[in-house]
Amino acid sequence: MLPFARVTIIGLGLIGSSLARAIRADMPTVRVTGHDADAGVRDIARRIDLCDDITDTAGASVTDADLVILCVPVRAMGAVAAEIADDLPAEAIVSDVGSCKADVLAQLSAALPGRSIIPAHPVAGTENSGPEAGFATLFKGRWSIVTPPADADPAAVERVAELWRRVGADVEVMDPAHHDLVLAVTSHLPHLIAYTIVGTASDLEDVTQSEVIKYSAGGFRDFTRIAASDPTMWRDVFLANKDAVLEMLQRFSEDLSALQRAIRWNDGDALFSLFTRTRDIRRSIIEQGQDDAKPDFGRSH
Amino acid sequence: MLPFARVTIIGLGLIGSSLARAIRADMPTVRVTGHDADAGVRDIARRIDLCDDITDTAGASVTDADLVILCVPVRAMGAVAAEIADDLPAEAIVSDVGSCKADVLAQLSAALPGRSIIPAHPVAGTENSGPEAGFATLFKGRWSIVTPPADADPAAVERVAELWRRVGADVEVMDPAHHDLVLAVTSHLPHLIAYTIVGTASDLEDVTQSEVIKYSAGGFRDFTRIAASDPTMWRDVFLANKDAVLEMLQRFSEDLSALQRAIRWNDGDALFSLFTRTRDIRRSIIEQGQDDAKPDFGRSH
Numbered sequence: 071m072l073p074f075a076r077v078t079i080i081g082l083g084l085i086g087s088s089l090a091r092a093i094r095a096d097m098p099t100v101r102v103t104g105h106d107a108d109a110g111v112r113d114i115a116r117r118i119d120l121c122d123d124i125t126d127t128a129g130a131s132v133t134d135a136d137l138v139i140l141c142v143p144v145r146a147m148g149a150v151a152a153e154i155a156d157d158l159p160a161e162a163i164v165s166d167v168g169s170c171k172a173d174v175l176a177q178l179s180a181a182l183p184g185r186s187i188i189p190a191h192p193v194a195g196t197e198n199s200g201p202e203a204g205f206a207t208l209f210k211g212r213w214s215i216v217t218p219p220a221d222a223d224p225a226a227v228e229r230v231a232e233l234w235r236r237v238g239a240d241v242e243v244m245d246p247a248h249h250d251l252v253l254a255v256t257s258h259l260p261h262l263i264a265y266t267i268v269g270t271a272s273d274l275e276d277v278t279q280s281e282v283i284k285y286s287a288g289g290f291r292d293f294t295r296i297a298a299s300d301p302t303m304w305r306d307v308f309l310a311n312k313d314a315v316l317e318m319l320q321r322f323s324e325d326l327s328a329l330q331r332a333i334r335w336n337d338g339d340a341l342f343s344l345f346t347r348t349r350d351i352r353r354s355i356i357e358q359g360q361d362d363a364k365p366d367f368g369r370s371h
Numbered sequence: 372m373l374p375f376a377r378v379t380i381i382g383l384g385l386i387g388s389s390l391a392r393a394i395r396a397d398m399p400t401v402r403v404t405g406h407d408a409d410a411g412v413r414d415i416a417r418r419i420d421l422c423d424d425i426t427d428t429a430g431a432s433v434t435d436a437d438l439v440i441l442c443v444p445v446r447a448m449g450a451v452a453a454e455i456a457d458d459l460p461a462e463a464i465v466s467d468v469g470s471c472k473a474d475v476l477a478q479l480s481a482a483l484p485g486r487s488i489i490p491a492h493p494v495a496g497t498e499n500s501g502p503e504a505g506f507a508t509l510f511k512g513r514w515s516i517v518t519p520p521a522d523a524d525p526a527a528v529e530r531v532a533e534l535w536r537r538v539g540a541d542v543e544v545m546d547p548a549h550h551d552l553v554l555a556v557t558s559h560l561p562h563l564i565a566y567t568i569v570g571t572a573s574d575l576e577d578v579t580q581s582e583v584i585k586y587s588a589g590g591f592r593d594f595t596r597i598a599a600s601d602p603t604m605w606r607d608v609f610l611a612n613k614d615a616v617l618e619m620l621q622r623f624s625e626d627l628s629a630l631q632r633a634i635r636w637n638d639g640d641a642l643f644s645l646f647t648r649t650r651d652i653r654r655s656i657i658e659q660g661q662d663d664a665k666p667d668f669g670r671s672h
């Protein structure tokens with residue numbers, strides 16, 4: 071028994087368009103309606119036949135939905151929710167795919183009082199953006215974290231969880247605040263660090279940008295991938311999850327200072343001890359199927 | 372005309388064993404002799420038939436060599452050079468593959484006065500270590516940087532450069548100090564940052580290590596790859612290239628503080644502006660063939 075019959079996806083970028091493709095591939099009888107605020111994106115979505123229907127307004131997209139999933143930058147969630155409030159069927163569940171959950175839950179609850187709001191976050195993506203970057207298998211073997219408010223209807227939570235399972239994800243239910251702390255370290259801090267180091271490297275005077283690019287295979291290129299992610303999405307994430315990000319950043323800076331001091335004082339043992347410890351984490355990630363076991367991410371050599 | 376007829380490789384880890392394989396694949400008439408200080412590594416090298424000959428001492432490996440390449444951790448270079456000094460033929464060129472060049476050049480010059488020393492650094496690798504991790508195509512399409520001393524014989528420089536070209540690398544000749552600055556930003560700083568963030572993530576109290584591993588696909592897993600690199604090699608790199616690493620680390624920390632401040636004060640424009648700029652670097656790296664164009668490094672989805 072399918073958890074939903076008519077799903078509306080608002081925001082047809084990498085995640086929204088991947089979800090549309092996944093639903094059509096894995097639940098072909100579900101009717102998928104799409105909307106994007108950008109007319110150019112709507113044109114592309116129509117041309118590539120992404121959904122059963124693409125509407126020109128957000129309101130029109132939700133009129134007969136039993137699930138509405140907002141796939142827009144996290145600080146745009148409240149505005150989009152307000153836009154659909156009048157057209158949203160009483161029984162419809164509203165969910166999203168944003169990377170911060172407490173802030174999004176607050177926005178959606180304020181814009182849609184009394185409605186069934188079940189936020190979620192599929193921990194999946196690539197560095198590419200837009201409706202043509204999506205693909206149906208993006209969520210397979212990845213985790214999707216469902217973060218219902220304390221008073222959520224358990225049946226509604228289960229239906230949203232089941233949708234994610236149907237497109238191949240494993241589901242975990244988590245408190246929104248805890249989600250934000252976990253993701254601050256597993257996703258937000260890494261992106262912030264990657265953006266910073268790529269910025270640092272492109273601002274040097276003694277080393278040219280052409281040298282940075284030429285010799286990037288020494289490690290730098292790994293960071294450029296996530297530093298190529300969507301700027302609007304990430305600006306919003308850092309501002310919406312400010313407290314957790316600043317907390318993790320503080321810890322990271324302290325650890326970096328300790329390492330800096332070890333280098334300055336030639337403390338090889340401290341370096342060796344950390345570098346040995348970090349190997350195990352990689353091994354566990356591969357064992358749990360969360361990364362490719364092939365060397366160098368399986369890049370071609 | 373081959374640049375060398377008898378090449379000795381001392382240190383049969385990822386780089387040394389890849390070079391042995393590459394020379395045998397691309398210059399099959401060259402005689403390759405190998406040595407490793409670790410008897411277990413020598414056994415493996417013999418079993419997998421890595422070289423034409425594997426010797427039990429470093430001295431025995433160089434007696435008839437016209438090129439000796441040291442593929443050991445950078446702070447071990449001087450000791451290994453001293454070990455081969457008495458057996459090294461007068462005309463032999465000594466090179467290496469270390470990731471810092473000024474310090475290595477100083478070590479080799481001190482241990483082998485009056486000899487032809489032409490250091491080099493192939494900017495290539497994977498996170499794996501040991502003789503079985505190597506492969507013949509590791510250097511194809513990568514850069515190898517040759518960093519001769521100011522008074523080097525140009526013919527010797529050209530012969531070392533030609534060896535690297537023959538195994539598929541592009542060659543650049545560079546001043547050792549400039550090399551160390553360039554690699555501090557394109558390789559050493561990224562490794563240091565990756566080791567730090569993986570350490571930070573595994574030390575949290577509110578977020579479990581199991582959560583860090585489960586949700587690593589949000590970005591964190593990218594950092595775990597280079598943080599799984601050889602601990603001895605990297606300890607040595609940071610200590611041997613201390614000044615350049617500390618300089619780059621200082622710049623990175625300043626940039627990170629600026630970003631931290633932008634988040635604290637909700638300066639979305641500053642974030643957006645940096646995040647847009649960093650996208651271009653990724654594009655250039657892909658255009659120049661220094662990374663896979665496939666999304667997510669071509670990981671399977």
